[in-house]
Amino acid sequence: AGAATIMGQMRTAVRAYAVEGHPPDVVVARANRLLAGMETDLFATCGYVDLDMEEGIARVVRAGHLPPILRHPDGVAEEMVVEGGPPLGVLAEAEFPMTEAGLIPGTLLVLLTDGLVESSRLRLEEGVRRVCDVLAAADPVDVGGVADELVGGVGRRDDDVALLLLRYDGQGDRPMRSHWTVWRVPNAVLHARRFTARTLRSWGVVEELDEALLIVSELVTNAIAHTQGEVGMDLTLSADRLRIAVNDGSPRSPVKPVWVSWESTGGRGLLIVEATATAWGSVPLSGGKQVWAEIPWRRGS
Incomplete structure (x- = not known):
């Protein structure tokens, strides 16, 4: 026993x-x-x-x-x-x-x-x-x-x-991955968007680009505004979906607001991510967390 x-x-x-x-x-x-x-x-x-x-x-x-x-x-x-x-x-x-x-x-x-x-x-x-x-x-x-x-x-x-x-059994198509360290500068979100656009265009992702850039903007903004330390972004393109993940040094999970007034200047980020992505979530990492979102992708779309 x-x-x-x-x-x-x-x-x-x-x-x-x-x-x-x-x-x-x-x-x-x-x-x-x-x-x-x-x-x-x-x-x-x-x-x-x-x-x-x-x-x-x-x-x-x-x-x-x-x-x-x-x-x-x-x-x-x-x-x-x-x-x-x-x-x-x-x-x-x-x-x-x-x-x-x-x-x-x-x-x-x-x-x-x-x-x-x-x-x-x-x-x-x-x-x-x-x-x-x-x-x-x-x-x-x-x-x-x-x-x-x-x-x-x-x-x-x-x-x-x-x-x-x-x-x-392996996988027929290996996913493509890319990582970007987000600099804590005034134009951090702009740099993250530019990196995302270059990477996705090189992978042949075209029609989904606007949705991806919107998600990147919101996730990176939240990480920069509400955490300290290094922020990293990972892009993963598999056979049927694009995954965008932002890692930060705070273990606190993001909280989606229940209601946001029209006069509010913030608080809509996760609502926008939820409306844009097919799935999103947060997982703990050593000393912090990763917030991720996925959108569907079709080759040649």
Whole structure:
């Protein structure tokens, strides 16, 4: 019961730190300090993978846990080489290095606990080899079938088993991205609009340009007027939409006014963004936030 309680607390902590926008190594390090500060002699292992599905990049952090296993499209299955740290709760100031791996379409990523590969009758190395053999012979198209083969092909176990599989299929069109650091000068919004116009025209975005410039004006104005520190703008063009995001150093989420009088000189920015974009929102980032908006886009429109 005590171990289950600790595990639940750690899962909640990891999720909370991840939602705040921290990178994987920071997420695991903060969860480790939290557990180390609790009045318990228990610890927990952790395998954390952050996946960029558009770029095909897996960022992995290990805390006393088994590394992921990759099944490549050519059938070769192998453990990822991932430098690890100690289990959570052992050393408060432990370091947890992050390892990046590129995934090509057709790759299977497998996360598992040692209950699947180790028992009193099975050495860990032999268990991992068996998993790799099953993956090499499996049909990666049927991920559920692969999971059934892995779980059902070992026999009696001494411990619980957790297994997670993901097949990365890639994307036909890689999104185009561009970043701009907004200068805190009197003409900051003008410079941001000019950068946006140049970038979108080079990407072939024409009919949506006026809407994009209006959103940029409002988001950048809000960031400059209501926050301190650096402001950045990110443009992302995918197959069907344009995303405009402005990052600032304030963790306070923007609040849309319920009502604005005709005499007011401000307060309409988010109302304009909401009326112009198909979707908008705010997400926390390390030490600040990102306010984003999306508008639809069709190639050749």
